[in-house]
Amino acid sequence: MAECEYSITLIGAGTIGLSFAALHLTKNPICTVTIYDTRPDLQAYVKQHLPGYLQDADQSACFSRLQFADDLQAAVKDATTVQEQGPENADFKVSIWPRIEQHAPWDAIFWSSTSGIPASVQSAQMKDPSRLVVVxxxxPPHIMPLLEVVPSAYTSQGTMDRTLAYWRALGRSPVVVKKECTGFVANRLAFALYREACSLVAQGVVDVKNLDEIVQTSMGPRWSVAGPFKSYHAGGGEGGLTSFMDKIGGTVQECWDGSEKDVKKGKIDVGGKWQADVCRQADEAYGVVDTTERDEKTRKVLAAVGRH
Amino acid sequence: MAECEYSITLIGAGTIGLSFAALHLTKNPICTVTIYDTRPDLQAYVKQHLPGYLQDADQSACFSRLQFADDLQAAVKDATTVQEQGPENADFKVSIWPRIEQHAPWDAIFWSSTSGIPASVQSAQMKDPSRLVVVxxxxPPHIMPLLEVVPSAYTSQGTMDRTLAYWRALGRSPVVVKKECTGFVANRLAFALYREACSLVAQGVVDVKNLDEIVQTSMGPRWSVAGPFKSYHAGGGEGGLTSFMDKIGGTVQECWDGSEKDVKKGKIDVGGKWQADVCRQADEAYGVVDTTERDEKTRKVLAAVGRH
Structure with a gap:
């Protein structure tokens, strides 16, 4: 199935666009990638920044399969797949898909990298919204395996099948999100923990750096291997999650009630009083983070769990 | 400093007790470990189950430094450290510490492995509550680096210093929790994400297995390398967490509001209607989890981030 997607057009050459370009070029050796972006220095920009994403790959082989377009029609006319990571606003996305639909081959499929604008909104003015799905x-996607695949009610099974088959063939982890919801799943989960983290720092229970240390030495490694349900299911022994909830449920509820009480006081909303101090602590603890080192270690973790 | 703790008495030989016994015996080659438990088959039980925690260590060398006691006075009389993981109820803990205090050397320090009963409660009937701290x-502690060190208002600096020095000398990650709060920090954070996970499954957004897959392929590996604050601080580029909150704060708040609305409907409390279905899904997805495989992978992840 992966062979279906051999001519991929990327709309938008920001960091997500370049990361996806690197992913396609390095993991799908038969594809060509066309990058469309309205920035005037597009080619020079990509030639400068893409190598940082290509790691040990044969750079000239990758660049030989890379094309540029400054005209949308030309960019999509031979595409098997159009992948969009343009500005994160609904007007832009609603207006660009009918233009893409008009010029792309009839059987091309469409992916949006949006972190929040559902396919049902984006496809409002498309003739055939069955071709669009959020991915x-x-x-950065050239390192992290997860892709949340979020169809609208209009997305066709064919679009879903091709989308999942492609990412699986590339060794990634596409996961279907069955209902469009604010923030999809990964951010909803991460931000729930982040809110509690902000709340605990705001209360002076722990500082920013120590909170990170706690996560890095407990949940991080554990959840790399077994997600929260599997972990608590294992924690319940032979009785599984049912037994875990019977035994530990009281503590779980106490923690939930504690969190709810703290948050209900209205303390932990974005822009609240807590925020400046938390940001200051992050500055003091980390300065500017070296993402190269972070990414190298992340690759090693993924290799350790057989994900790379 | 680590040499201070050379005679460690463990109160309670459940899974946490055995795991700590293995940790001390394998990482602290000069220590002796005394295990106290009221179970009649104590020695046979430990001899059967401890080897599973010792991995590649020299088992006979470990067992040669291991003693047993069925009498509390004998168990603690020569201890430099008494580490308690008995029944998780306050009455037990409040009543045992004065007895330990009475029979242990004057300069021994006391650790409780409790997941929820603060040192300030446990020490209510001690003559000198400065010697007790929650660890x-x-x-399982013989694998996971984190130890939350939670003092009461009475815990002395000397107790803290010796506690932190010991665990650091063993290559672990002791983190001080500055205020006693329900569930301490790690469980508070994990349960916050777990509640959101239960909520999303209950709403039919994603199933149990796919939710775990999402965490295992995104936050798990990321947070093994950089906790949530460091990750979002990096996500803000040169402007750090301040810039991240400026740019992404709207989405963060939308996710928080979405979560709050769902939970406020009263749907996601322990024992709610959602629970049976989530537990059933976990059974179907995982059966009985092979923790040996999980632990081996976890060791590899920890090695990848330089934690083992």
Whole structure:
């Protein structure tokens, strides 16, 4: 199935666009990639920044399969797949898909990398919304395996099948999100923990750096191997999650009630009083983060769990 | 400093007790470990189950430094450290510490592995509550680096210093929790995400297995390398967490509002209607989890981030 997607057009050459370009070029050796972006220095920009994403790959082989377009019609006319990571606003996305639909081959499929604008909204002015599905990466996509695949009610089974088959063939982890919901799943989960983290720092229970240390030495490694349900299911022994909830449910509820009480006081909303101090602590703890080192370690973790 | 703790008495030989016994015996080659438990088959039980925790270590060398006691006075009389993981109820803990205090050397320090009963409660009937501190592991402690060190207002600096020095000398990650709060920090964070996970499954957005897959292919690996604050601080580029909150704060708040609305409907409390279906899904997805495989992979992840 992966052979279906051999001519991929990327709309938008920001960091997500370049990361996806690197992913396609390195993991799908038969594809060509066309990058469309309205920036005037597009080619120079990509030639400067793409190598940082290509790691140990044969760079000249990758660049030989890379094309540029400054005209949308030309960009999509031979595409098997159009993948969009343009500005994160609904007007832009609603207006660009009918233009893409008009010029792309009839059997091309369409992916949006949006982190929040559902396919049902984006496809409002398309003739055939069955071709569009959200494929939301976890940044940066050339390293992180997850892709949240979020169809609208109009997305066809054919679009879904081709989308899942492609990403699986590339060794990634596409996961279907069955209902469009605010933030999809990964960010909803991460932000729930992040809110509790902000709340605990705001209360002076722990500082920013120590909170990160706690996560890095417990949940991080554990959840790399077994997600929260599997972990608690294992924690319940032979009785599984049912037994875990019977035994530990009281503590779980106490923690939930504690969190709810703290948050209900209205303390932990974006822009609240807590925020400046948390941001200051992050500055002091980390300065500017070296993402190269982070990414190298992340690759090793993924290799350790057989994900790379 | 690590040499201070050379005679460690463990109160309670459940899975946490055995895991700590293995940790001390394998990482602290000069220590002796005394295990106290009221179970009649204590020695046979430990001899049967401890080897599973010792991995590649020299088992006979470990067992040669291991003693048993069925009498509390004998168990603690020569201890430099008494580490308690008995029944998780306050009455038990409040009543045992004065007895330990009475029979242990004057300069021994006391650790409780409790996941929820603060040192300030446990020490209510002690003559000198300065010697007691909670050292809450992330299960299983012979593998997971984190130890939440939670003092009461009475815990002395000397107790803290010796506690932190010991665990650091053993290559673990002791983190001080500055205020006693329900569930301490790790469980508070994990359960916050778990509640959102239960909520999303209950709404039919994603099933149990796919939710775990999402976490295992995104937050798990990321948070093994950089906790949530460091990750979002990096996500903000040179402007750090401040810039991240400026740019992404709207989405963060939308996710928080979405979560709050769902949970406020009263849907996601322990024992709610959602629970049976989530537990059934976990049974179907995982059966009985092979923790040996999980632990082996976890060791590899920890090695990948330089934690083992």
């Amino acid at each position: 939301h990466p976890y940044n | 809450h592991p992330y299960n």
